[in-house]
Amino acid sequence: MTWLPVRLARAALTMWLVVTFVFVVLRLTGDPAAILLPDDIDAQTLAFYREKWGLADPLWQQYLKYWAGLLHGDFGISFRNDMDAFALVWERVPKTALLGGTALGIALFIGIPAGILAAIWKDSWIDRTIMTSAVFGFSMPNFFLGILLILAFSLRLRWLPSSGSGTWAHLVLPAITLGTGFAAQIARYSRSSMIEVLSRAYMRTASSKGTGPVRRVALHAIPNAAVPVVTVLGIQVGQLLGWAVVTETVFAWPGIGRLLTHSVALRDLAVVQCIMILLALTMVTSNMIVDILYGWLDPRVRVGAGTAQK
């Protein structure tokens, strides 16, 4: 069983690269103290803050100190309000998880059945309708769709709130905005995967047993078609998080995405780094979950699955 250690080592390497990259790039793009503090501040105060935030040391010392902190679970202090950066970020996690989770749910609930239906009735009007909508949902920029929805459902019809996160009603528009593009992508992947599977010889074998259409699709086609879709899903979760930043900004949803845009603008280094590490960790975890699922779905790659003969 060499699989798990290798995967863990690779995950650790990924995390190290992310931390290093974010750390260096953020410091190359300008002095946080100069940006965060008022323009007319005297040199002495500036020096005081630079000393306090550890920005006066050489870069490599800052880097080592940061790692020393990280290994003790200390993500540093927010420059903006002196709070623990991790606590500041963690407070926002449930909101983003709620939005992302709902959007993912919507995307799966719509995207997978749509893709399957389109594949089964390939080249028919059903297929064309679904695929046209998918191209539409796929190419519509997130912020634009968000603004359209706000115009229609908040300003005109006054059915749903346009910003904030107080009630379930607040969740509807951002979740739809975030889920639409994702649903379109999933529909496209599900369709092509399903078309591929439906043309396979084993599907003809299934028919030759006299399986009905529902059994054919549910028990013979979908378990095979799911394999590549799940793989893509793992990668797409990262994209979903990226889109979440935009969506949260449009709907003033108080999640990690909005915190990230604010913190980047203010060069609140500790917060930005903390968010990036959490995002990278989410990605690494979701990819590992996909790998495990993949082995569970496809016996050919299952760990220790006997001797493969071709």
Next chain:
Amino acid sequence: MVLTVENLEITIDRPGRAPVRPVRDVSLSVAPGETLALVGESGCGKSMTCLALAGLLPRRGRISAGAVQLEGTDLARLPARQARQLRRKSVASVFQDATGGLNPVRTVGWQIAEALRLRKGLTRLEARAEAIRLMGMVGLPDPERRAREFPHQFSGGMNQRAMIALAVAGNPRLLIADEATTALDVTLQAQILDLIGELRDRLGMAVLFVTHDLGVVAQTADKVAVMYAGRVVEANNVRALFAAPRHPYTRGLMSALPRPDADEERLATIAGHVPPIDKLPSGCAFAPRCAEAHAICTSAAPAFTGSAACHNLAAGA
């Protein structure tokens, strides 16, 4: 007769283009315990005929004329649902690519058991026990354990045995074996042919054996139908056909066989190519490649007289 096919015609509709008829006026019959070999080159319509009989035609394909009598019931005239039910009980197929023909994410045992549950309505447990018995019957070693394995854990020959077990599950009346041994090496091929023959005798099935290999025909079949460009050009029992092939195409196929007793350097070939199914010549489809063709051959399709469809034979008879 288990199966009687009369004047079968298959039409494939093509969007925006004229439909094609890859099978025209094909008549066949097979009795219980009998093997009929359907012989011909790629694209002659033999596989399409099988797919039509098994109800597995592609979506745009349909039986456009003729009758497919399965133990006296005409499948071509039955509503789709009833035809499927009848086929499920009585017709089974084995195809060339057994490894690709088995579902990679289901165990072999599950796939055979599913056939039993669908065809005979067995419960999960009964089907499982019966699947293991069938796997033993087709010569798979250690069936109890092998039933829990996946197709990728089997060799090609074992998968073909599993496919045969799957096909004979529920005692079908007709077994269609479409190039079932073509992909296998010679020793395996002989084993699988023996297995099919043994099961045919034991279960009293009729076997429709599709192949382009005349050696396999001589080994296994009782009767032969030779197809060319969607039609049966010659049909006879095996001995008669091999002793005295009548149609020029059949004679061409025979002379293209390698003979251990002759020391010619090159094998004989039939000049020209099989015409594409949407560009068939008028008259006899074989006429452009036929050394004995006359004026009438290019103007009218020959009728089936005796055991072959050829103008020359009709004139002589």
